[in-house]
Amino acid sequence: MANGTAALHVAALASGIGPGDVGVPSPLTFLASANGIAYTGADVDFVDVTSDTLCLDIDALADRCARRQAPKLVVAVDYAGVPCDLPRLYELAGAYGFTLLEDASHALGSEYRHQGRRYRCGGCGHAHMATLSFHPVKVITCGEGGMVLTNDDDLARRIRQLACHGVERERGRLTRDDGPWYHEMHELGFNYRITDFQAALGVSQMRRLEEWCRRRREIVRRYDDAFADLADAPPWPDHTSPAFHIYVLRLRGVWREHRHRFFERLLEAGISPQVHYIPVHTQPYYQARLGYAPGSFPIAEDTYSRCVSLPLYPSMSEADVSRVIDAVCAILSGAP
Ligand SMILES: Cc1ncc(COP(=O)(O)O)c(C=O)c1O
Incomplete structure (x- = not known):
């Protein structure tokens, strides 16, 4: 298609x-x-x-x-x-x-x-x-x-x-x-x-799919280890081997309410974060037609309010990964 x-x-x-x-x-x-x-x-x-x-x-x-x-x-x-x-x-x-x-x-x-x-x-x-x-x-x-x-x-x-x-x-x-x-x-x-x-x-x-997925999982393991005490890692259910298209960190503690600041500090550090996703039911098109009030789907909305996707791609070097880890840890270890 x-x-x-x-x-x-x-x-x-x-x-x-x-x-x-x-x-x-x-x-x-x-x-x-x-x-x-x-x-x-x-x-x-x-x-x-x-x-x-x-x-x-x-x-x-x-x-x-x-x-x-x-x-x-x-x-x-x-x-x-x-x-x-x-x-x-x-x-x-x-x-x-x-x-x-x-x-x-x-x-x-x-x-x-x-x-x-x-x-x-x-x-x-x-x-x-x-x-x-x-x-x-x-x-x-x-x-x-x-x-x-x-x-x-x-x-x-x-x-x-x-x-x-x-x-x-x-x-x-x-x-x-x-x-x-x-x-x-x-x-x-x-x-x-x-x-x-x-x-x-x-x-x-x-032809490179297996190799790329393996590398994505390696990077995810490094991120998970580094951020365990600082934020909620992406889900990784026991019986699964995800390809990890994105790495979604969910902020917690004092940073929970300060995703915007975290996002900007990453940009200042030269790291490009993303947000996945603005919940679809809150989009004006769907709001106008379906009229969902805030709080209709609390888990999706809570995830949106505190999630940030970090760089994740197979050609990231160990040094690239370390640079992201160091920046994230430095920001989250401080005050918002
Ligand atoms: C979950 C999901 N479904 C569908 C699409 C749509 O795919 P495309 O951009 O190729 O139209 C995307 C992203 O692009 C997606 O992330």
Whole structure:
């Protein structure tokens, strides 16, 4: 696909969701996870994340399904590359009949164990579909690019069709046959194709995936050790091996209320931090339509109020990592 947003859009359409239906994404994600649902005309509703994974709170989702109109689609984001509890979500999808779409944009290379077996995020071992983004900051990149993955042939055919103008070329599926050139448009699709040049770059990057994920985890271990007494480290559940697309530190103690100052001091030290994410339900577009009051999703909002993402990329040298560690420790050891 041309990008991860296009992938989410066609995956949502392929799930059959549309006006009158409800789709549930996590509020702690990039806008596209929710927008993919909104493009279809369906209503977007959110369910909070849990503080132990920063992924969808499955108990809250189960409660929502039991009490209100069950969603037709759930977009579960592997936040920062930490796998959602996909086996449990998949079980819930079976019980309530929703399509489970894993937004694995952060999680190419992430793994989880379930009942003694290893599964890869995006592999659809426990999801109907998964999407990836190959945006420049992702674990691998095509410049821009995305992908939908599924093990379901019918979904795959629908996704391919939607991504290419809704065009059908298979002889047995056409209403007539004018000749070998003939094809038909069966639905209103899009031009969401990635170029061959970009795909070639992606294929070559895939060869380095394992090495890059290993290096990301090494850096995360160094950060975790260095910051253990100063801030809350990103989640790293026991049964998982995350690809760690981002390293999200959550400030605590006296610094909890001073993220802005911490951010500026890092900039002054020549280090570029980021914030992932402004909760999607607080964006003016969604506020105007859904009217969520502050405090609607307290864990996502609390995470936003005190999170800062630190530099994390495989080509960081040990000296680069030390420089970030020294700067963070110096700032957090002092007063705001
Ligand atoms: C979780 C998540 N989903 C979807 C996207 C959208 O991907 P793209 O930028 O390739 O459209 C992104 C980021 O870019 C993302 O972080």
